[in-house]
Structure formats: C-alpha cells, structure tokens
Amino acid sequence: MRITYRDKQYETKPNITARDAIKKIGLNPEAVLVVVNGKLVTDDVVLREGDEVKLVAVVSGG
Amino acid sequence: MRCRKCGERAVINMRHHKLALCGEHYVEWFAAQTERAIEKYAMFSREERVLVAVSGGKDSLALWDVLLRLGYQADGLYIALGINAPIPYSDVSLEKAQKFVANGNWRVTKEDALPAPRPTLHVVDIAATYGKTIPEIARAKMRGQGRPCAACGLTKRYVMNRLALEQGYAVLATGHNLDDEIAVLFQNTLHWQMGYLARQAPVLPASREGLVKKVKPLCRFYERETATYALVRGIDYIYDECPHATGNLTNFYKTLLNQLETESPGAKLSFYLEFLRARDEGAFEAFNRTEELHACEVCGQPTSAPGRCAFCRMWDVSR
Ligand code: SF4
Ligand SMILES: [Zn+2]
Ligand SMILES: [Zn+2]
Numbered sequence: 001m002r003i004t005y006r007d008k009q010y011e012t013k014p015n016i017t018a019r020d021a022i023k024k025i026g027l028n029p030e031a032v033l034v035v036v037n038g039k040l041v042t043d044d045v046v047l048r049e050g051d052e053v054k055l056v057a058v059v060s061g062g
Numbered sequence: 063m064r065c066r067k068c069g070e071r072a073v074i075n076m077r078h079h080k081l082a083l084c085g086e087h088y089v090e091w092f093a094a095q096t097e098r099a100i101e102k103y104a105m106f107s108r109e110e111r112v113l114v115a116v117s118g119g120k121d122s123l124a125l126w127d128v129l130l131r132l133g134y135q136a137d138g139l140y141i142a143l144g145i146n147a148p149i150p151y152s153d154v155s156l157e158k159a160q161k162f163v164a165n166g167n168w169r170v171t172k173e174d175a176l177p178a179p180r181p182t183l184h185v186v187d188i189a190a191t192y193g194k195t196i197p198e199i200a201r202a203k204m205r206g207q208g209r210p211c212a213a214c215g216l217t218k219r220y221v222m223n224r225l226a227l228e229q230g231y232a233v234l235a236t237g238h239n240l241d242d243e244i245a246v247l248f249q250n251t252l253h254w255q256m257g258y259l260a261r262q263a264p265v266l267p268a269s270r271e272g273l274v275k276k277v278k279p280l281c282r283f284y285e286r287e288t289a290t291y292a293l294v295r296g297i298d299y300i301y302d303e304c305p306h307a308t309g310n311l312t313n314f315y316k317t318l319l320n321q322l323e324t325e326s327p328g329a330k331l332s333f334y335l336e337f338l339r340a341r342d343e344g345a346f347e348a349f350n351r352t353e354e355l356h357a358c359e360v361c362g363q364p365t366s367a368p369g370r371c372a373f374c375r376m377w378d379v380s381r
Pocket of ligand 2: 065066067068069070083084085086087
C-alpha cells in the first residue's frame with residue numbers, strides 16, 4: 001500500500017492502523033494529519049489495500 | 063473513532079481533551095474556543111477593528127476565517143518579503159491570501175446571520191517600499207552570513223505596528239498556535255531568559271504610545287488543530303514553509319515536544335497553561351522591567367536607545 005508524504009512515496013503492508021503506518025515510516029503521529037481517499041480521518045483508521053493515503057504535515061507557514 | 067456529539071465519523075481525536083469530533087462539530091468547537099480565548103484574555107470586541115497578520119499559511123488564514131465567521135471586523139495585512147528562491151514562497155503565499163478574500167468562503171456565517179462585509183487585504187511590498195527584498199537587505203547588512211530571519215523579523219514587526227497604527231486598528235492579531243508558543247517557551251526556559259518569559263503572553267498591551275496592542279487568539283490550539291480547521295474549512299494555504307525556516311531551532315523544539323506529547327498526551331497543553339498560571343501569579347513580575355523608550359528621530363516609533371530606531375538604521379532611512 002502506498003502512502004504519500006511531502007512528494008515522497010512510502011510502501012507499507014495493508015491492514016494496519018494509520019497510526020502504526022505513520023510510526024513505521026519514521027514520522028510522529030502528532031506531526032501529521034491523515035487523508036484517506038480524499039477524506040480527513042483519525043489515525044485509528046485501518047488502512048486497506050487500494051486506499052489512497054496522504055499524510056499532511058501540520059508544521060507549515062511562517 | 064466517532065464524533066462525541068453526533069456519532070458520525072470523526073476527523074480529529076484530541077487526546078489531551080479526550081474529545082473526538084466530526085468536521086461540522088469540529089468547526090463549531092474551534093470557533094467557540096477561539097471566542098472563549100478572545101474573551102478570557104480581553105483581546106478585542108466586535109466594535110473594534112482587528113488587523114490580522116496574514117502570511118498565506120494555515121494559521122493566519124484559519125485565524126482570519128474564524129474571526130470573520132464569528133462576526134469580528136477583521137482585515138488582513140500581507141507583507142511581501144521578496145523570498146522567491148529556491149521556491150517562489152512569497153509570490154505563492156500572496157496568491158493564497160488574495161484567493162482567500164476573493165473566494166468569499168468566509169461569508170458562510172451562521173445560517174441566520176448576515177454575510178460579513180468584504181474584508182480588506184493590505185499588501186506592503188518591502189522591495190517597492192524600501193528598495194530591497196529581505197534576502198537583499200540581509201546580504202547587504204550581514205555580509206551573507208546566516209539566515210535572513212533577524213532582518214526579516216525586525217522588518218515585519220516594524221511594518222505591522224506602523225500600518226496598524228496608521229490605519230487606526232485597535233489590535234494586531236497573529237496566528238501563533240500553542241506549538242509555536244511552547245517552542246519559544248522551551249527555548250527561553252532552557253536559557254532561563256527571565257525577561258523574555260515575563261513578556262511572553264497571549265496579549266501584549268499597547269503599553270505606550272506608538273506600540274499597537276498585540277494578541278494571539280489561537281495560542282491554545284495545537285498546531286494539528288489549526289491545520290485540521292484549515293483543511294475542514296477548505297482553506298487553500300501555502301503548504302511549503304519559508305525556505306529559510308528549514309532546519310531552524312524552533313522546528314527542532316517542536317519535534318522534541320511532539321515526541322513528549324506522543325508519550326504523554328496533554329504534556330504540551332499543560333506546559334503552556336501552567337506557565338501562564340505561574341505568570342499570572344507573578345512568578346516573572348520582577349523581570350518585567352519597563353525600559354525607558356525614546357522616539358526614533360526619523361520615523362517617531364518607540365526605540366530603546368536615543369537616535370534612529372533599529373529599523374531605520376538597518377534600512378538606512380534618514381530624515
Ligand atoms: S523563516 Fe526567516 S526569512 Fe522566512 S519568513 Fe520566517 S523570519 Fe522571514
Ligand atoms: Zn459530529
Ligand atoms: Zn525609525
């Protein structure tokens with residue numbers, strides 16, 4: 001399953017929670033928001049094969 | 063995770079408040095919390111005109127949006143810094159600010175309320191006004207050493223204060239969130255900068271003539287909460303940070319504090335609120351010295367040393 005974060009792509013196995021996936025790719029769950037198939041969701045959502053997952057960094061702007 | 067109010071799917075789970083909400087109820091909650099902060103810290107009233115410092119980022123646009131929806135008289139000030147390398151940061155962020163006004167989403171007030179009048183976006187172009195962009199003045203003054211942030215911060219503070227006073231605004235509002243505040247708090251605590259600690263607050267009163275009152279209505283929201291508000295409200299903000307912000311100390315402290323928050327939900331909130339409590343109880347009072355100020359001999363704005371102020375010296379402004 002593919003996860004996009006800041007123009008980069010990451011691969012993880014499906015059927016894990018978004019929170020676990022975020023930790024697996026080395027990010028902090030506090031620092032990102034999870035958008036699955038275009039919808040903002042909480043990080044307890046289980047990611048399925050074929051989901052389009054985008055992580056949005058919360059730090060931005062100046 | 064389900065919304066506590068309606069049972070729909072939640073868009074955010076705030077562990078530190080033990081509260082999960084759907085998009086609709088989150089926007090409602092965010093507005094109510096903003097209103098509470100404005101009232102609690104006596105920031106401004108609906109009769110007063112507020113100038114919002116708009117960067118085109120999520121925090122400042124979220125702030126402008128929520129103030130307009132709450133029925134406050136809020137205009138924006140965008141300062142064009144001329145930072146367009148290696149990415150067109152300034153150009154894109156100005157576009158976002160202009161789009162925010164043009165698309166009129168902020169009109170959606172409560173069903174029964176009248177649409178808010180169209181807000182004004184003031185734009186001050188630094189290069190057009192003072193002859194150089196921020197990177198250019200920084201290179202000229204600091205011989206290309208380090209980041210342009212010192213020159214940038216000084217210029218922004220000066221221009222914001224000056225425009226707010228000239229245009230008769232009662233307050234200047236900035237979009238600082240709790241993560242911004244505790245990053246500074248952490249730094250000041252590490253170095254026990256008592257004077258800085260004494261002056262860090264949600265409201266800086268207009269203590270004397272020539273200095274506008276400054277307020278931070280979003281200071282109790284986590285950064286993820288202002289980002290969530292911007293996403294749910296469909297605000298198109300600049301996602302990239304200023305190229306000079308990457309790798310700065312503030313972001314490093316934010317990362318550290320987020321690690322702490324993950325292990326101990328609510329740690330960030332209590333760090334900030336307990337600091338404010340200690341401050342209210344007078345813990346830093348002895349360090350809150352009011353230094354004598356002089357009027358700058360060129361522009362008249364308050365300055366700590368007689369002669370020209372730091373802004374006029376840097377920009378070589380003379381009579
Ligand atoms: S990071 Fe530095 S240069 Fe960029 S906007 Fe902030 S203060 Fe200015
Ligand atoms: Zn709900
Ligand atoms: Zn001056």
